[in-house]
Amino acid sequence: MAQVTLDSVRKIYPNGVEAVTPASFQIKDGEFVVLVGPSGCGKSTLLRMIAGLEDITEGALCIGENVVNTLDPADRDIAMVFQNYALYPHMTVRKNIAYGLKNRKTPKDVIAQKVDEAAKMLNLTDYLDRKPAQLSGGQRQRVAMGRAIVRDPALFLFDEPLSNLDAKLRNQMRIEIKALQRRLGVTSIYVTHDQVEAMTMADRIIVLNGGRIEQIGTPSEIYHNPASTFVASFMGAPPMNLVAAEMQDGRLSFAGLELPLASSLRGPVTLGLRPEDLIIDSHGPLAMEVELIEELGAHRLLHGQVDGQRLTVHLAKEEQVALGPLRLSCRVQNLCLFHPETGARMEGGFAFNLAQTRQEERV
Amino acid sequence: MADISLSAATPVVPRRRFRWSTVVDHAILITGALIMFLPLLILVQTASTPDVETMKYGPGLYFGDQLDDNFRKALFEASGFSGENTGLAMFKNSMILGLGFAFGKIIIGMMAAYAIVYFRLRFATFAFWLIFTTLLLPLEVRILPSYEITQKLGLLNSYTGLIVPLIASATATFFFRQFFRSVPEELVEAARIDGAGPVKFFIDILVPLSQTMIAAMFIIMFVYGWNQYLWPTMVTTEEGMYTLVRGIKQIVQVLQGGNEIPEYGRANVLAIIAVLPPVAIVIFFQSWFVKGLTESDK
Numbered sequence A: 001m002a003q004v005t006l007d008s009v010r011k012i013y014p015n016g017v018e019a020v021t022p023a024s025f026q027i028k029d030g031e032f033v034v035l036v037g038p039s040g041c042g043k044s045t046l047l048r049m050i051a052g053l054e055d056i057t058e059g060a061l062c063i064g065e066n067v068v069n070t071l072d073p074a075d076r077d078i079a080m081v082f083q084n085y086a087l088y089p090h091m092t093v094r095k096n097i098a099y100g101l102k103n104r105k106t107p108k109d110v111i112a113q114k115v116d117e118a119a120k121m122l123n124l125t126d127y128l129d130r131k132p133a134q135l136s137g138g139q140r141q142r143v144a145m146g147r148a149i150v151r152d153p154a155l156f157l158f159d160e161p162l163s164n165l166d167a168k169l170r171n172q173m174r175i176e177i178k179a180l181q182r183r184l185g186v187t188s189i190y191v192t193h194d195q196v197e198a199m200t201m202a203d204r205i206i207v208l209n210g211g212r213i214e215q216i217g218t219p220s221e222i223y224h225n226p227a228s229t230f231v232a233s234f235m236g237a238p239p240m241n242l243v244a245a246e247m248q249d250g251r252l253s254f255a256g257l258e259l260p261l262a263s264s265l266r267g268p269v270t271l272g273l274r275p276e277d278l279i280i281d282s283h284g285p286l287a288m289e290v291e292l293i294e295e296l297g298a299h300r301l302l303h304g305q306v307d308g309q310r311l312t313v314h315l316a317k318e319e320q321v322a323l324g325p326l327r328l329s330c331r332v333q334n335l336c337l338f339h340p341e342t343g344a345r346m347e348g349g350f351a352f353n354l355a356q357t358r359q360e361e362r363v
Numbered sequence B: 001m002a003d004i005s006l007s008a009a010t011p012v013v014p015r016r017r018f019r020w021s022t023v024v025d026h027a028i029l030i031t032g033a034l035i036m037f038l039p040l041l042i043l044v045q046t047a048s049t050p051d052v053e054t055m056k057y058g059p060g061l062y063f064g065d066q067l068d069d070n071f072r073k074a075l076f077e078a079s080g081f082s083g084e085n086t087g088l089a090m091f092k093n094s095m096i097l098g099l100g101f102a103f104g105k106i107i108i109g110m111m112a113a114y115a116i117v118y119f120r121l122r123f124a125t126f127a128f129w130l131i132f133t134t135l136l137l138p139l140e141v142r143i144l145p146s147y148e149i150t151q152k153l154g155l156l157n158s159y160t161g162l163i164v165p166l167i168a169s170a171t172a173t174f175f176f177r178q179f180f181r182s183v184p185e186e187l188v189e190a191a192r193i194d195g196a197g198p199v200k201f202f203i204d205i206l207v208p209l210s211q212t213m214i215a216a217m218f219i220i221m222f223v224y225g226w227n228q229y230l231w232p233t234m235v236t237t238e239e240g241m242y243t244l245v246r247g248i249k250q251i252v253q254v255l256q257g258g259n260e261i262p263e264y265g266r267a268n269v270l271a272i273i274a275v276l277p278p279v280a281i282v283i284f285f286q287s288w289f290v291k292g293l294t295e296s297d298k
Helices: A043-051 A093-103 A108-121 A137-149 A167-184 A195-201 A219-224 A229-234 A358-362 B002-009 B020-048 B051-057 B067-076 B087-118 B124-136 B139-152 B159-166 B170-182 B185-193 B198-209 B211-226 B230-235 B244-257 B264-294
Strands: A004-012 A018-027 A032-036 A058-063 A078-081 A155-159 A187-192 A204-209 A212-217 A241-248 A251-254 A257-260 A267-273 A278-280 A286-295 A299-306 A309-316 A324-330 A336-338
Touching: A004 A043, A018 A043, A018 A058, A018 A212, A032 A043, A032 A195, A043 A058, A043 A078, A043 A155, A043 A187, A078 A137, A078 B185, A093 A108, A093 A137, A108 A137, A137 A167, A167 A195, A187 A195, A195 A219, A204 A219, A204 A229, A212 A219, A212 A229, A229 A241, A229 A267, A229 A336, A241 A309, A241 A336, A251 A267, A278 A309, A299 A324, B020 B067, B020 B264, B051 B264, B067 B087, B067 B264, B087 B124, B087 B159, B087 B170, B087 B198, B087 B211, B087 B244, B087 B264, B124 B170, B139 B159, B139 B230, B159 B230, B170 B211, B185 B198, B198 B211, B211 B264, B230 B244, B244 B264
Parallel strands: A032 A187, A032 A204, A078 A155, A155 A187
Antiparallel strands: A004 A018, A004 A058, A204 A212, A241 A251, A241 A267, A251 A257, A267 A336, A278 A324, A286 A299, A286 A324, A299 A309
8 A cells, every 4th residue: 555656757768758747646546547648658658667667768657655656566566467467378367466475485374375365366276277368357466466465465556457468357347346446445556548447446547648648637537627628528528529619709600609708719620519518409500411310228429510510419318319410509618728839728717707608497 | 850860960071082192192102211211221130141142142131140149249248458448338428429529519609598588798699600600620520639639638448538529509509499480589588577587587487488499409419419420439449448439430440451251240230229329319309309399488
């Protein structure tokens, strides 16, 4: 159990590429933090620096009270689960799980007891004498977890542990990992490119893009108050609709939508609308041309155009829709405005003059 | 109805079709096998025939009754002057040379490859290519300086002198390097987090993973060492240090100079004995070979 503190941790590779720009954040004891971002965003590099598998170019990394920049991975009191499991193929499951303890000169009876405990916890008791090659993907993943938990580390590190599993198993393992982490209460850092994993598992999410931290927040904060167009479009499936709109004289206008806005902004802005905040409304201000309907069982997604800009609408299954023209209105509380060029969020908590909007009445 | 369904249920065994191409294939293979086998047959024939008959008629068509006698002579009687180079003693020397050669080359090749692949050494690639280019310099090229060094170190007529000057192996280093590079990076990292240092990682993980590679190298290197002729001829002058391959030659040679008939039978028995261990090793390790190819467990 420990908290992890990064103070301007930076990574520059010998070829001059800056993989991680100075990153500072703190992870509380027992917290489950997910690093998420597209491939090449530096999330794995950051994790590997915390693990000690990559050198830290600048900055300080603390696990617990101590700066561990120069410590060997083995001495950092961490355990890591790898994407391809990295089990030792020539050892049985039992030996795989026990190897880390054996290297730390743990007495034999303690090892046996801990391995049994971990195996019971992970439903691996019947497989202890098998080799990794004789196990399914999910079982191998559990062995990798077992190898991590027998050591009682201060910190768990997960490097995309579920991306080699099929979709069904992934959902199941996601729940298992989360439940296990809750039960053990070990601080965890989890790297993934899958925003669903990030949203469902994290206590807090750190969104990375191009080696830079875009936003840190709880899943709900990230979803409802994205700090940039990147976060807005990366988190959430389907992603937030981002359309070009115009601010003038305290009014925001997009297609037929006119919103009075207590803001001194003027000029073009990027307007962010979550697909589920758009609602069918025969008197609505937005005219949409529906081009495609995605049937997802519990709900439907409409894809189409409004004023020449692509838009996706999330609909409950009860609503009847057809291809062709449709009128929409939107729930304005959740609108986001972004800078049209930098993509940064504008006016964090700007206030709509809700009383004056006609959409208000409909919500 | 019942009849029909029954007859339909019996599986129809398709008759093997007769193909001329198959016959031709087999004919070629059988001929090839016979040609390969013939020298061995002559070897056995000569070994079982009295030397006088071999001298008179050359290799014959019938097996004689001297195999047992020749075998005893070959194994337990010494040729030469000192009486030390019995077949058994030479067999022992050859075994030591072959095994020492194989194990030495494997150990040194593995360790060199380990250093090149896993450690951040300056000029590691350069060092590797330097090692690799020595493949272009076989023993024969450097045999005089090698001999001189061995002689000056006082290693003539010793097992150390037989084995050590030839023990560095570019081939083994190369194969192990290629193999190590194919071992997933995560395995190294997992071991590091599990607290295994470089030595532990090598012994606990890399060596067991390389089993099949080691077996393959063992076959190649043992046979290579066993069949060495030139180097043992130069380094061993005492008969007690002779290897089998060297000893066969000596039996025929020494006696040809005198008035006696060369002991063809005895020499050929030695030749048979010299052939057996490499064959046995290939047969024994072959199953490992196949296992390594089919059960990839990296």
